[in-house]
Amino acid sequence: MYGQMAAECPGFMGVQTLVSDDCEIIRLVLDGEVDRFAELIARYQQHVTKITNRHVSSDRVAEVAHDVFVRAYTNLSSFSGKTPFEHWLSGIAVRTCYDFWRSRRREELPVSALTTEHQAWMDHVLVAESDDQFREQARRREAAELLHWALGHLSAENRLVLTLVHLDGYSVRDAAGLLGWSLINVKVRAYRARQMLKTLLLERMRQEDDTTR
Amino acid sequence: MTRRDNERIGKVARVLAEVHRARHEPSLGADWSLRVMRAIRLEAAGQGSLRTALRLDRLVWRTATVAAVLALVFTGSVLLYTTGDAVELTALMSSEFDATGSLVE
Numbered sequence A: 001m002y003g004q005m006a007a008e009c010p011g012f013m014g015v016q017t018l019v020s021d022d023c024e025i026i027r028l029v030l031d032g033e034v035d036r037f038a039e040l041i042a043r044y045q046q047h048v049t050k051i052t053n054r055h056v057s058s059d060r061v062a063e064v065a066h067d068v069f070v071r072a073y074t075n076l077s078s079f080s081g082k083t084p085f086e087h088w089l090s091g092i093a094v095r096t097c098y099d100f101w102r103s104r105r106r107e108e109l110p111v112s113a114l115t116t117e118h119q120a121w122m123d124h125v126l127v128a129e130s131d132d133q134f135r136e137q138a139r140r141r142e143a144a145e146l147l148h149w150a151l152g153h154l155s156a157e158n159r160l161v162l163t164l165v166h167l168d169g170y171s172v173r174d175a176a177g178l179l180g181w182s183l184i185n186v187k188v189r190a191y192r193a194r195q196m197l198k199t200l201l202l203e204r205m206r207q208e209d210d211t212t213r
Numbered sequence B: 001m002t003r004r005d006n007e008r009i010g011k012v013a014r015v016l017a018e019v020h021r022a023r024h025e026p027s028l029g030a031d032w033s034l035r036v037m038r039a040i041r042l043e044a045a046g047q048g049s050l051r052t053a054l055r056l057d058r059l060v061w062r063t064a065t066v067a068a069v070l071a072l073v074f075t076g077s078v079l080l081y082t083t084g085d086a087v088e089l090t091a092l093m094s095s096e097f098d099a100t101g102s103l104v105e
Helices: A001-010 A017-030 A036-055 A056-075 A086-108 A118-129 A131-138 A141-152 A156-167 A172-179 A183-212 B002-019 B032-081 B083-094
Strands: none
Touching: A001 A183, A017 A036, A017 A086, A036 A056, A036 A086, A036 B032, A056 A118, A056 A141, A086 A156, A086 A172, A118 A131, A118 A141, A118 A183, A118 B002, A131 A183, A131 B002, A141 A156, A141 A183, A141 B002, A156 A172, A156 A183, A156 B002, A183 B002
């Protein structure tokens, strides 16, 4: 693998200095200069934080980002250099977030129930018309809690695909590449996850309609 | 699902997507990268000892193979060259004689 990476990396040189620098650092790390890995951490810390922040709650970002870099180090010899290191690292970050939710699912964490405040918030959203009104509602605490509640009802797979495809706006192909799953699997999951979210929200709305009657 | 339902869900989903995009990025703290590097050094040390253990493991198995071959060769040669002696020895052991008898009758 190392030899393969060494052969692939020069292809990037001259095109993107940063990428060739990455390859040089990786070569040194694989040769035993472990401390050089700190340079990769400094370079991609923000990128990894950005990805993990989209998938896990902000109080768990540091922990998950930590795991991402340790995982990247342990798998460094499998980095072929065919794609930029940043892209390779993004895949590891997304898969680490997936593992985080898989392990959380096993713990059977209770999902907090919604209150009348959330129902009132939904009422405001439903009467909103302008972009400003939507943005105003998005800034409210209830909005984040409702999103947390809805995602908490999904499996780790559906949650991740829904976040990547419907919330982050990745294409199905890109999401499949990041997750290391087949295109059809991501397509099916994206559809199912969207349907599940719709059903969840519809149930809430119907409950709300029943209580206001 | 009616058209009205779809419209209502669309509105809520739109705001939820907005919430997701506007997520505040947390700061990881000053010693976060130091902690990561500490974990990586531990991992590197672990990998090093694992590599040594694997090498030792391979050496043990190779030695075991050589030892087994040598044992077979030794057993074979013993069986081959000591057949006559073994017969004599068996005869000696089976014949009744008084080893403790006096030398002079």
